[in-house]
Amino acid sequence: MQLDTGNAANAGADVPAVIRTTAGRIRSMHVKPYAHGAEHPFAPFTGDDTLPWKEIFAPNESEGGIEWYVVEYEDESHPSLEAFNANRKRVRGMGLRGIKNDWYTQPPLP
Numbered sequence: 682m683q684l685d686t687g688n689a690a691n692a693g694a695d696v697p698a699v700i701r702t703t704a705g706r707i708r709s710m711h712v713k714p715y716a717h718g719a720e721h722p723f724a725p726f727t728g729d730d731t732l733p734w735k736e737i738f739a740p741n742e743s744e745g746g747i748e749w750y751v752v753e754y755e756d757e758s759h760p761s762l763e764a765f766n767a768n769r770k771r772v773r774g775m776g777l778r779g780i781k782n783d784w785y786t787q788p789p790l791p
Contacts, residue, residue: 682703682706682707682708683707683708683709683710683711684696684699684700684703684707684709684710684711685710685711685713685753686710686711686712686713686714686715686732686737687711687713687714687715687722687723687732687753687755688711688713690715690717690732691715691722691723696732696733696737697733697736697737697740700737700740700741701740704740704741704744704746705744705745705746706746707741707746707747708746708747708748708749709747709748709749709750709751710741710747710749710750710751711751711753712727712750712751712752712753712768712772713753713754713755714726714727714728714729714730714732714754714768715730715731715732716729716730716731717731718731719731721756721758723754723755723756724756724758726754726764726767726768726771727752727768727771727772728771728775734775735775738775738777742777750772750777752765752768752769752772753768754768
């Protein structure tokens with residue numbers, strides 16, 4: 682199973698509740714920030730949004746199952762590479778045990 686945190690929140694889901702009820706079955710998670718009630722809800726970086734990241738990551742880290750955290754940013758407020766790097770750094774700073782390696786490929790320049 683794959684969960685997209687931002688899209689789930691945008692649809693009105695209680696993201697931590699979804700994770701708790703599916704613990705151990707989520708194999709990959711799109712870690713996408715979301716700010717409830719904001720004019721541009723996908724604009725904030727991870728941690729500056731309204732999602733409760735500790736509650737989101739805790740069941741995945743304790744129950745296992747997660748193979749991939751996919752850092753995603755879906756807004757044009759910041760240049761793509763800048764936004765990706767900022768969100769990646771923030772997610773890595775959350776102390777997740779599941780992150781042992783990074784896989785990152787910068788697209789070739791035109």
